[in-house]
Amino acid sequence: MRLPKFDYVAPKTLDEALKALTAGGEGCRLLAGGTDLMVKMGHGLTAASLLVAIKGIEGLHGIRFDPSKGLSIGAATLIAEVAEHPDVLKYYPAVAQAARKTANTQIRNMATLAGNLCNAAPSADNAPVLLARGAEVEVVSQKGTRQLSLDDFFNGPGQTELARDEILTQILVPPAAKASGASYQWISPRGKVDISAVCVGVNLRLDGDVLKDVRIALGAVAPTPMRATEAEALMEGAKWSEALAEQVSAKASEESRPITDVRASAEYRRRMVSVLTRRALEEAHARAVENWGV
Amino acid sequence: MKHQIRLNVNGDDYELLVDPWRTLNEVLREDLNLTGTKLGCGVGDCGACTVLVDGKSVSSCITLAVAVDGKKIETVEGLAASGEKLHPIQESFIEKGAIQCGFCTAGMEMSALYLLRKNPSPTEEEIREGLSGHLCRCTGYNQIVEAIADAADRMKTDRGKGVKP
CATH class of the missing domain: 3.10.20.30 (Beta-grasp domain)
Incomplete structure (x- = not known):
């Protein structure tokens, strides 16, 4: 596979990158890990006359955790770094789980978490759990900075809210509420390295014996990663029971809109949404109970 | 340009x-x-x-x-910088019959090196996970996993003799 010809710049600061991106016009693309972009360009699916590489921008690297503000993951941070970071493992185990499940070792050593979101694959492994955890993204252009909820970020396969002159600079995840728990569950045809056929992220909180802030996000079963809001509503304010988890999972399955492709049939996916949602609810609930005293 | x-x-x-x-x-x-x-x-x-x-x-x-x-x-x-003495990973690959056509070998050995530097005593599961980004179409996976476990032992004992991981 030979790549088509293009120009390349590697700015050292965000300002330089924004300038290059604006000046570059229509044919300009941002390059982070390149694990999606290089493949798409090699296959002629994406054209670019100029690549602006962002990995050399110091300010976009790193993971910061503050117990009151939460987690901030810079746009140039590798998925491998997210998967192994002690604060992510301790305070955001489901986020670490999803990062660790993404692709294989080499890809995790190249690809960035921000890139996984910006590529906007319906199956993006890191999207459901970040949606469930109420993540936001910071977006910067020469005109200014805005922050938007990940709920409003995905527009379609490969399509996001990002304007052509904007750069996603960091992903922000709020701190976990008291007595809350999250979970990431997935299934894929080959188990380890391949793209998920279905993935599910769940977050919930216990208020006494009542469930609050229930968020259920599904991947690879709609044109974008999606929230199963009707399923969430069934559980919100209710008391935990296995029967309820079963009922909520069935509702999530009804809400999903999967297609048949090489990885799985629509029918199988719909069935798996229900199975994985139930597992995710059970794990998130168990974690919430465990976090009760913390 | x-x-x-x-x-x-x-x-x-x-x-x-x-x-x-x-x-x-x-x-x-x-x-x-x-x-x-x-x-x-x-x-x-x-x-x-x-x-x-x-x-x-x-x-x-x-x-x-x-x-x-x-x-x-x-x-x-x-891996074998001198061109003569093989790296313990390479010795193990030969000894355990982990090479058939050899096309996947260079990549497998580099991932083995990465894994063993991070984790000098991996379990079988960790070795398999470390190799999950590799395909061997001769399908000699078991021998490759055995070779890496063997290399881990070899590198621990060789380390005293000045062999760098």
Whole structure:
């Protein structure tokens, strides 16, 4: 596979990158890990006359955790770094789980978490759990900075809210509420390295014996990663029971809109949404109970 | 426009003029004649092209050469640096029959090196996970897993003799 010809710049600061991106016009693309972009360009699916590489921008690297503000993951941070970071493992185990499940070792050593979101694959492994955890993204252009909820970020396969002159600079995840728990569950045809056929992220909180802030996000079963809001509503304010988890999972399955492709049939996916949602609810609930005293 | 880049490959410094669209795999194989690193699928799935960049395993087929300017690259040629004494990983691969056609071997060995540096005593499960980004179409996976477990032991005992992991 030979790549088509293009120009390349590697700015050292965000300002330089924004300038290059604006000046570059229509044919300009941002390059982070390149694990999606290089493949798409090699296959002629994406054209670019100029690549602006962002990995050399110091300010976009790193993971910061503050117990009151939460987690901030810079746009140039590798998925491998997210998967192994002690604060992510301790305070955001489901986020670490999803990062660790993404692709294989080499890809995790190249690809960035921000890139996984910006590529906007319906199956993006890191999207459901970040949606469930109420993540936001910071977006910067020469005109200014805005922050938007990940709920409003995905527009379609490969399509996001990002304007052509904007750069996603960091992903922000709020701190976990008291007595809350999250979970990431997935299934894929080959188990380890391949793209998920279905993935599910769940977050919930216990208020006494009542469930609050229930968020259920599904991947690879709609044109974008999606929230199963009707399923969430069934559980919100209710008391935990296995029967309820079963009922909520069935509702999530009804809400999903999967297609048949090489990885799985629509029918199988719909069935798996229900199975994985139930597992995710059970794990998130168990974690919430465990976090009760913390 | 060509870009001037510096690479340190297996301890040797190179200054190269490269087109921005050329991959690290192409530059290693075509410009530096280091053909030990293979090109398999070309899309980052099969692992045959795996090299280490600043100590991290990456797929060289989807890494731009310009993007690794100034970095330290390790390829399979660097394993047996003297060209005579094989690295313990290579010894183990031979001894355990972990090589059939050999096309996946260079990548497998580089991932083994990455794994054993991070985790000198991996379990079988951890070895299998460490190799999950590799395909061997001769399907000799068991021997490869055995070879890496064997290499881990060898490197622990060899370490006293000055063999670097």
